[in-house]
Amino acid sequence: MIKLAIDLGSSVTKIFRIGSGVVLAEPSCVAVASGTANVKAIGEEAKRLIGKTAEYTTIVFPVFEADIVNEEMAAIMLSYFLNKAGVTPKLARRAEAVFAVPCGAQDELLDKYYRLGEKCSLGSVHFVEVPFLSALGQNMMLSETNPVFVVDIGGGSTNIAAFSLDGIIAGIGLNIGGGNIDSGIIDCVAEKFNLKIGLQTSEKLKTTVGSLYTSDNETFVVNGRDISTGRPRSVAVSSPDIYDCVKVFADKIIEYTSMILAKLPAEVSASVWRGGIFLSGGGGKLIGLDDYMARALQMDVTLADEPQMAVILGGGRTVGNDDILETVRIDY
Ligand SMILES: Nc1ncnc2c1ncn2[C@@H]1O[C@H](COP(=O)(O)OP(=O)(O)OP(=O)(O)O)[C@@H](O)[C@H]1O
Ligand SMILES: [Mg+2]
Structure with missing residues (x-):
């Protein structure tokens, strides 16, 4: 029997396998040929294409705000990730898996996860709310x-x-979640510098210069497009420049x-x-x-x-211990 924990995050999918530990952590996105279901890239490879593709490639995020919004793409993505982590469809049939689900997840969402488990040929699935997993992972x-x-x-x-x-x-x-800070930073840079930047750039700003210490003053140079002229332009953005939108989120x-x-x-x-x-x-x-x-x-x-990694580590602890699993899993 293979035991897995799966955290299909809105940003990053993580998979834990008992005996191996965390075997996968990749962006939860799929690049498809626009208007079709033809997959061009998944995970890391797909994320690299964000903002760089022509209009004939679309980046799909099958999990949005912790809801499975595209079941077909979620199944394609997770099957690919499982396979990449060494869990072939044949092995998956013998797997017991714990899915991390949001606090207070309703039956409608659990049904989607259940169907996802079926589409990915997982032998049996359990659901555990994120707070339990986070605590167990710590x-x-x-x-x-x-x-x-x-x-x-x-x-x-x-x-x-x-x-x-x-x-x-x-x-x-x-x-x-963190994505809200990213979009806040895009607006803030547009307003302050008259510069349009992409999501990847704003996430980079958040993780490099974003800070809630008012004394911090790091800078990071971003490339964007001048909103008036449409020309490429670079600007050094500092921690104080984006403090307000980081603070709004924290508040x-x-x-x-x-x-x-x-x-x-x-x-x-x-x-x-x-x-x-x-x-x-x-x-x-x-x-x-x-x-x-x-x-x-x-x-x-x-x-x-x-x-x-707290949630996925907690998932590993849960699927590896029948007593814990029985106590924290949702009756479904
Ligand atoms: N050093 C950092 N500083 C600030 N934010 C960060 C940092 N590193 C990663 N993040 C943010 O963390 C978020 C992803 O975290 P995580 O993997 O826990 O989310 P997820 O599990 O995929 O999503 P969710 O739980 O909402 O479904 C992203 O918004 C990312 O930009
Ligand atoms: Mg998460």
């Missing part, structure tokens, strides 16, 4: 009596939840986190305040976000050692 000790609080910020979604092994006490799956996360904290019963609240907030997801890597949240919420915020 090696947190979960119990029935000791609630913990997790915030996972992905590319297209954010999961915020207080929970124990007994279940989610209060939680929410939001359709905002939104803080607002929702406060909302969930306010819903907690008194005893849970005491335990959560003692333990603090555990932050994961690629979006959690935004420079200074942990300190910014800690200051705003007056709570300890601990960033995972490997923020972007």
Whole structure:
């Protein structure tokens, strides 16, 4: 029997195989010939084409804001990734897989994941909500009596939840993530520098100079197109230049986190305040976000050692332990 954990992220798909560890992490996108279903490239190769293709190639993101919006492409993409990770269709039939799903995932989404499992020939599938996986991936000790609080910020979604092994006490799956910062940066650069930049460039700005420390002043040179003349132009963009749009996003996360904290019963609240907030997801890597949240919420915020891998590592821990799996999996 092969045991797998699969995190079909809005930005990055990750696959864990028991015995091997993380065997794949690739962008969740597919390049197709426009107007057809003819696939030209998948994953890393497809992402490289973003913004560089002529109009006859379209980049499809089968998972948008943590929802499977294109089941056919999701199946093509995941089958390709499984195969690339050494899980051939023949092996897949003998596989037991755990899918990471958003906090509060409804049956409609679980049905889509179920069908995806079938299309990819997976032997059996289970669903576990992201907050549990994030906590398990950070090696947190979960119990029935000791609630913990997790915030996972992905590319297209954010999961915020207080929970124990007994279940989610209060939680929410939001359709905002790091991608919202990227589009904010595009608008900000357009306004400040009269320059149009692409999504890849704005993501690069976010991960290199984006910071919530007001004292940071890194710069990164971007190439774009002058909005008035249409000519190519380069500009050095600094941390303060994009501070406002990074802050707008952080404030939104803080607002929702406060909302969930306010819903907690008194005893849970005491335990959560003692333990603090555990932050994961690629979006959690935004420079200074942990300190910014800690200051705003007056709570300890601990960033995972490997923020972007916490959920898939937790998936591995879950599929490798029948007791944990039985406790945290969704009844479907
Ligand atoms: N160093 C960094 N600083 C800020 N953001 C980062 C950094 N590295 C990656 N990211 C962002 O993390 C996001 C991807 O994180 P992750 O892989 O956790 O998302 P996902 O699981 O694919 O998406 P989701 O959970 O929303 O479905 C992207 O928006 C990416 O730009
Ligand atoms: Mg994720």
